[in-house]
Structures are given as C-alpha cells and as structure tokens.
Amino acid sequence: MKHSTQVELIKRVFALFEAKSTSMGEKIYRNPVSDYTCADQLQLEQQHFFRDYPLVMCLSSQIANPGDYVTDELSGVPVLVTRNSEGQVQAFLNVCRHRGAAVASGCGQGKKLFVCPYHAWTYDLDGRLRSRGPADAFPEIDADNASLVALPVAEKHGIVWVKVTPGGEIDTNDLFQGLGSEIASYKLDTMHHYQTSKLNKKMNWKLVIDTFLETWHIGTLHRQTVAPIFQPNINVFDAFGRNGRFILPRRSILELKDKPEEEWDLLTHSAIIYLLFPNTLIVWQGDHIETWRSFPNGASTNECIAEAGFYTPEPVTSDKAKNHWDKNMALLMATVEDEDFPVCLDIQRGFEANAQSYITFGRNEPGLTHYHHNMRSALGLKEAPAI
Ligand code: FES
Ligand SMILES: [Fe+2]
Known part of the structure; x- marks a missing residue:
C-alpha cells in the first residue's frame, strides 16, 4: 500500500478515535431474512456466482x-x-x-x-x-x-x-475494481502457502463473509481472544466497486501519534480485510496473509463450506517458525470456529424460526450494507422498502 494512502488512513483512524466513532454509512439497511433461507435465491446464486462468475x-x-x-x-x-x-x-x-x-x-x-x-x-x-x-x-x-x-x-x-x-x-481489468495496485503491493506471489483448513457448517454461505464485514462485535464476542489486540469499535471501510476494504487498527496504532508521518506504518499496526466479491476475503494480518472462501454446500440454504488459507512471508523450515505460525493459525481458528461460527449457527436457526422478515445493518456496519446491496443488485433482486 502506498505510504500516502497509509498516512491518509491512519489520519482517519485518529479522527475516528477522537470522535469515538467508526465508518458510518448513510442510513441503516434492512436485509431480508430470505437472503439466507430462500432456495430460489440460492439457485440464482449458484448459477450467477458459482457457475458464471470468476x-x-x-x-x-x-x-x-x-x-x-x-x-x-x-x-x-x-x-x-x-x-x-x-x-x-x-x-x-x-x-x-x-x-x-x-x-x-x-x-x-x-x-x-x-x-x-x-x-x-x-x-x-x-x-x-x-x-x-x-x-x-x-x-x-x-x-x-x-x-x-x-x-x-x-x-x-x-x-x-x-x-x-x-x-x-476473464476480464482481468474488472476483477479488482480499483484495488489492483494496492493488492499488487502485498506481493502475494512471494508468500508461502502454509496450511489450508476446510470447515463444513450448517449455515448459509454468506454468513461466513458477513462475520468479517464488521468489527463491532470484537469488543463483545472476542473479548477473550483478539479484543486485546484491536481497537474496539473502530473500522475504516471503503467501497471499491463491488469489492471493499476494511482497516482494523491494532491498539498499538496510537503509538504513531508521537512519531513523524514519514515513520507511520499502517501495515504493522492494523489488520486489513479485502472483500473480493462475491465469496472471498484476503486478510493482511500484519506479518502474514489469510484467505477465506465460502461456498454453498449443494442446494441447501443452510449448509456451507468455508476454507481458510494461511500464507507466510518465508518458507516454514524450523521448529521455531512452525511453532510461531501454528500459534497464529490456532488463534485464527479459535476466534472463528469457537466464537464467530457458533453465533452464525444460532443466527441461521433464528432465521429459520421466522422471528422477523428483515435483519438490520446499522450505519456503523457499512461493509454489510455494501456487500448485500451489491449481492441483490447482481442477482436482480429487489431491496427492502426503506423504513
Ligand atoms: S481412463 Fe479415465 S475414466 Fe477411464
Ligand atoms: Fe469475529
């Protein structure tokens, strides 16, 4: 990422920190529960995204x-x-x-x-x-x-x-939606594949993506795991066409306030999540890359396969390095499998209980609004009427 972009984003983080705020969308967004339960919609998704889309x-x-x-x-x-x-x-x-x-x-x-x-x-x-x-x-x-x-x-x-x-x-000019040069700067082709894990879960495939598209829940759901690492409640979201980028500042980012701007380094003081529409996330974790891909499992609206990939900057050859990356991978899987996904399973059951026709994304959840708005528009589905 260009240094000037890093400085601009760090300034936005500091401003949000001062204002005790986070990236805000224009208005709340109501997403139909049928987005996660409707077999006809899943059929459309299967055809449009999982057959015809790169x-x-x-x-x-x-x-x-x-x-x-x-x-x-x-x-x-x-x-x-x-x-x-x-x-x-x-x-x-x-x-x-x-x-x-x-x-x-x-x-x-x-x-x-x-x-x-x-x-x-x-x-x-x-x-x-x-x-x-x-x-x-x-x-x-x-x-x-x-x-x-x-x-x-x-x-x-x-x-x-x-x-x-x-x-x-495949039109390569269309894939990154303006994020190309930024993603190129991570030199992903020089990373080393360390591990891939696949998880079968009884929930709609989009819930895997949803759980990464807001960080508001870190302070509550992840208070024992990653909350000590990240600034709670601050994320900086930007849309890039149908894709998107989140900055999750680490608590250590505040140390930069006392340093000259030339020394500001966003990449060591944040996690950065890139949404590559419709089913992929590339996550910069400060010193390594994680990837997530999510797929529906056949024709079930409530079954998915999530795949987590883990890539390191150097080949893992020593026991010491293996220990280090194993601990990182274990933290990732503990956070997601033991904390995020159990809530997602509850959510899926809640959807199927017909408690409500819509769920609501707050103004402080602009990534979710962006994702689901683009999803419905790509599938030619109507949006919920505004309140
Ligand atoms: S050789 Fe491949 S199916 Fe017979
Ligand atoms: Fe989470």
Missing part, C-alpha cells in the same frame, strides 16, 4: 512452479489448475474424457502427467491427452479432441481466478 481459486504461490497443481470442487464443479512448463496457469474440468473420473486429486508439485486412476488415460499440464491404452480401442476419436475441457483462467497480482463454466474469457 472465482478466486488460490494464491499464485500455491502453484508457484511449473508442474505444480491444485484441484478444487468447492463450487460443486471439479476443477484442476496447473502451471505448465512455460509457467502459465491453466484450468480444466477435472473430468477424464474417457468415462468421467477425476484425473487428479489434492494438490502437488513437479507433475508432468496426470494419469487417470480408472484406466490410465494420461494428460499433460496443458490438458492434452498423451496416451490412452490399446491403440485400436478408440479408432474413431482423435486424441486432439479428447483433451481435458479448458476453463477460463486468469492470474493477476498473485491471485488465480477461474470461471468453472467453459467458454469466454
């Missing part, structure tokens, strides 16, 4: 070298992403052209060929069929027409995006 698949560093690959089926569509011998990222449906088995599983490095586990049809990193058993078994089918089905893929500023429906291209 989705963040991983950070570039997870497939840093030729021959590295990841597989993914959180969207419901089996995907294989590779880095080919020229260093370009490629994406395919992870579906064998013989009889449909998945040709790769998990993730790995140094691959040249993917051998289907069923009858050993073999594909290269560019998805081309390289061998397929007895020469006279498939005389009518040209090997060139039996490549893995390619998917639109893009790699920019250290992030890999895939559209899981074949056809068309």
